[in-house]
Amino acid sequence: MPTPPRGALIIGGGIGGLAAALALHRSGWRVQVLEQAAEFTEVGAGLSIQPNALRALDALALGDQVRARAVTDAPVGTRRADGAWLIRNDVDRLTRRYGPWATLHRADLLDLLRRALPSEVLRPGIEVHRVHPDGTVEHTGGTSTADVVVGADGLHSATRRSLWPDAPAPRYAGYTTFRMITPARPVEGSVESWGQGDRFGYAPLADGRVYCYAMVTAAQDGTGGLADLRRRLAGWHNPIPALLDSVEPDAVLRHDTYELPDLNTYVADRVALLGDAAHAMTPNLGQGAGQALEDAVVLARSLEAARTGDSTIVQALRSYDRARRPRTQMIARRSRQLGAMAGQTRPPVAAARDAALRMAPASVFVRSMHPVVGWTG
Incomplete structure (x- = not known):
């Protein structure tokens, strides 16, 4: 048998x-x-x-x-939060090397x-x-x-x-993560932006909507929702404020990061x-x-x-x-x-980080x- x-x-x-x-x-x-x-x-x-x-x-x-x-x-x-590039990937090179x-x-x-x-x-x-x-x-x-x-x-x-x-x-990792999907709008591709203690990323979905996420330095079990996130990132480069303005509060997921x-x-x-x-x-x-x-x-x-x-x-x-x-x-x-x-929060250290990233050859990021x-x- x-x-x-x-x-x-x-x-x-x-x-x-x-x-x-x-x-x-x-x-x-x-x-x-x-x-x-x-x-x-x-x-x-x-x-x-x-x-x-x-x-x-x-x-x-x-x-x-x-x-x-x-x-x-x-x-x-x-x-950077003001829109200046820290790392600009050669998208074709990345795809050829890794898929x-x-x-x-x-x-x-x-x-x-x-x-x-x-x-x-x-x-x-x-x-x-x-x-x-x-x-x-x-x-x-x-x-x-x-x-x-x-x-x-x-x-x-x-x-x-x-x-x-x-x-x-x-x-607890020291920050809270927000995730959301906004209504359809054109964006340049998958981009992440770094400030001092806060980060924001966005990427297009196949139906034209945009997947967004933010990581915000915060106390464990803290409060705050979409309105607070809009205030924190109000001065960041386009299209970040517009993306946040377009999403409804009940469409935002907020979780402490562990x-x-x-x-x-x-x-x-x-x-x-x-x-x-x-x-x-x-x-x-x-x-x-x-x-x-x-x-x-x-x-x-x-x-x-x-x-x-x-x-x-x-x-x-x-x-x-x-x-x-x-x-x-x-x-x-x-x-x-x-x-x-x-997520560096100290301005001098964040500035040194940004300068080092802008000077590094693109090949370093591909290999990394x-x-x-x-x-x-």
């Missing part, structure tokens, strides 16, 4: 969880996805899929569909991932209480057991709390952490979703040896940990360092991207 397929239980139905489910499903695993929310939806705004993440989506056979829904231009560069970028709505990517999975594997409205290292999961629907459990349940992961009880708590201190392993027996549950990072490099997608592809490849009998699940998960932990923690560190530089976006799987 043929050996029945092994079972995988995915905790969390966001981008990372659905990508892991899809990668394992296509590798022959029986998969179930437990999602706490009542339905599999995404309330986020825009999303920049960089070349490394597009290659991960190609491995999931979704890359072409993403490109069809996205604006596929590389970022134009970085400006295209893709900007789309987060909900579009989640929809593609969800539709690629059989509906019966998706179990919304299930809250996980506890995860055990042998693959047993206690939840509001009862108890489930699988050959492997993937904790893709985000920054405040129940999986991580269960099996990494002594791990440091997420830490990151996860480094874990000493992403795996425990038959359980693996993935995405933000393993390595939540600041958004400065735009790599949160991209690293979750990479995780999903590498996890499925590592577990393929266990599915075919060439390795045990524990050995396969250790291989996943060796492959992913150094890279993701390196990217988290780079993102933190970039945030410290971009390679450790992050040059991943090929």
Whole structure:
């Protein structure tokens, strides 16, 4: 008799969880996805899929569909608050070296991932209480057991709390992030602008609307919404004030920014952490979703040896940990360092930063991207 397929239980139905489910499903695993929310939806705004993440989506056979829904231009560069260029990218050179970028709505990517999975594997409205290292999961629907459990349940992961009880708590990065999508208007491409402690970025979407984000130095659990953001950035270069004026207050998402201190392993027996549950990072490099997608592809490849009998699940998960932990923690560190530089609040230091960036050759910025976006799987 043929050996029945092994079972995988995915905790969390966001981008990372659905990508892991899809990668394992296509590798022959029986998969179930437990999602706490009542339905599999995404309330986020825009999303920049960089070349490394597009290659991960190609491995999931979704890359072409993403490109069809996205604006596929590389970022134009970085400006000062007054509009002067700090970094002006050679967009064609970036694309030739690394491949295209893709900007789309987060909900579009989640929809593609969800539709690629059989509906019966998706179990919304299930809250996980506890995860055990042998693959047993206690939840509001009862108890489930699988050959492997993937904790893709985000920054405040129940999986991580269960099996990494002594791990440091997420830490506040020192700034609040705003995200929004404005009505359609022409913009020059994907641009980020830096002031003193504040940053603003915008990128066009395929339907003409504009994805915008801002990072504002602020106290943890502070208050303030769109009106405060408009006041802070009123003197910034065009089209930033006009973009902020065009958006409705209820269309703005505001979240304090957290990151996860480094874990000493992403795996425990038959359980693996993935995405933000393993390595939540600041958004400065735009790599949160991209690293979750990479995780999903590498996890499925590592577990393929266990599915075919060439390795045990524990050995396969250790291989996943060796492959992913150094890279993701390196990217988290780079993102933190970039945030410290971009969010500089002291005027003399910010002025020195700006002068150094304007003097640096364009080739330096192209090469500096390679450790992050040059991943090929």
